[in-house]
Amino acid sequence: xxxxxxxxxxxxxxxxxxxxxLTPLSQTLITPDLAxxxxxxxxxxxxxxxxxxxxxxxxxxxxxxxSGEFAADSAELESGSGxxxxxxxxxxxxxxxxxxxxxxxxxxxxxxxxxxxAVPKTxxxxxxxxxxxxxxxxxxxxxxxxxxxxxxxxxASGGNNxxxxxxxxxxxSGDPATDRLFASSPVPAHFLHPGRPNSDHFLxxxxxxxxxxxxxxxxxxxxxxxxxxxxxxxxxMGHFGSxxxxxxEHPFLARQTQSVHRMGAPVHxxxxxxxxxxxxxxxxxxxxxxxxxxxxxx
DNA sequence: CAGGCAATAT
DNA sequence: AATATTGCCT
Numbered sequence: 001x002x003x004x005x006x007x008x009x010x011x012x013x014x015x016x017x018x019x020x021x022l023t024p025l026s027q028t029l030i031t032p033d034l035a036x037x038x039x040x041x042x043x044x045x046x047x048x049x050x051x052x053x054x055x056x057x058x059x060x061x062x063x064x065x066x067s068g069e070f071a072a073d074s075a076e077l078e079s080g081s082g083x084x085x086x087x088x089x090x091x092x093x094x095x096x097x098x099x100x101x102x103x104x105x106x107x108x109x110x111x112x113x114x115x116x117x118a119v120p121k122t123x124x125x126x127x128x129x130x131x132x133x134x135x136x137x138x139x140x141x142x143x144x145x146x147x148x149x150x151x152x153x154x155x156a157s158g159g160n161n162x163x164x165x166x167x168x169x170x171x172x173s174g175d176p177a178t179d180r181l182f183a184s185s186p187v188p189a190h191f192l193h194p195g196r197p198n199s200d201h202f203l204x205x206x207x208x209x210x211x212x213x214x215x216x217x218x219x220x221x222x223x224x225x226x227x228x229x230x231x232x233x234x235x236x237m238g239h240f241g242s243x244x245x246x247x248x249e250h251p252f253l254a255r256q257t258q259s260v261h262r263m264g265a266p267v268h269x270x271x272x273x274x275x276x277x278x279x280x281x282x283x284x285x286x287x288x289x290x291x292x293x294x295x296x297x298x
Numbered sequence: 299c300a301g302g303c304a305a306t307a308t
Numbered sequence: 309a310a311t312a313t314t315g316c317c318t
């Protein structure tokens with residue numbers, strides 16, 4: 001039973017989440033202040049190679065852990081501090097939330113780079129997710145590697161792979177809950193095979209170099225959790241990223257179809273049963289976390 | 299300096 | 309719990 005590495009990705013396409021599930025990852029979901037915190041402009045590209053936390057005019061994120069701070073509602077945080085505006089530099093980025101989609105992107109990048117080239121910086125570049133830092137990737141990569149190691153031992157007995165549907169992956173090491181994020185994405189076969197320099201992938205993806213030069217293209221935006229967001233968060237409905245023809249292309253092609261993409265048209269489709277993904281994690285003591293997507297199925 | 303990895307912090 | 313950060317090597 002070896003599907004050949006030339007097929008592993010074919011199945012992916014069938015397992016790809018429905019358009020509705022993939023769309024939500026875009027800047028539109030980032031609220032204005034969130035965007036500010038990242039210094040994300042709607043028409044500017046700037047990401048990787050990030051010098052120190054910028055210095056321009058961001059200050060939305062307040063400062064430090066404060067317990068009772070909420071005041072501004074996601075709309076009025078600008079230039080408020082007329083006086084003590086502390087240096088926006090040294091601003092802490094909010095925690096990155098690794099949504100299944102984001103992770104998928106990560107896995108795709110690693111898969112295409114090959115284990116040897118899959119180092120944080122390269123992965124980060126290939127992913128082209130704005131707001132993503134090398135540290136983010138490094139940290140995630142570390143965890144992912146541990147996950148893979150655990151998997152190798154159990155893949156023989158469990159074989160949860162091959163899933164049939166987005167659900168899959170419920171069992172792995174006994175604590176599915178521990179790595180359900182990782183389980184949400186199929187793991188390319190070669191990842192589990194040490195000592196097998198596979199290079200059969202022939203995916204038509206473009207070289208990394210191109211990634212840094214596109215002029216216009218809304219990349220995927222990193223989902224982020226605000227240290228303490230006001231409880232009311234509303235998610236804009238503009239769905240971008242949905243291919244005009246309703247068909248999804250290869251992940252890597254998808255981002256490269258630069259001039260072909262026309263986002264002016266309201267492609268957003270009403271997704272039934274789509275709930276706000278605002279999750280209140282009171283297990284943490286009232287800490288709010290903004291999650292972008294449904295965790296699949298729970 | 300970038301990477302990997304374990305430990306630790308938040 | 310999920311990420312981030314740090315320390316210590318390579």
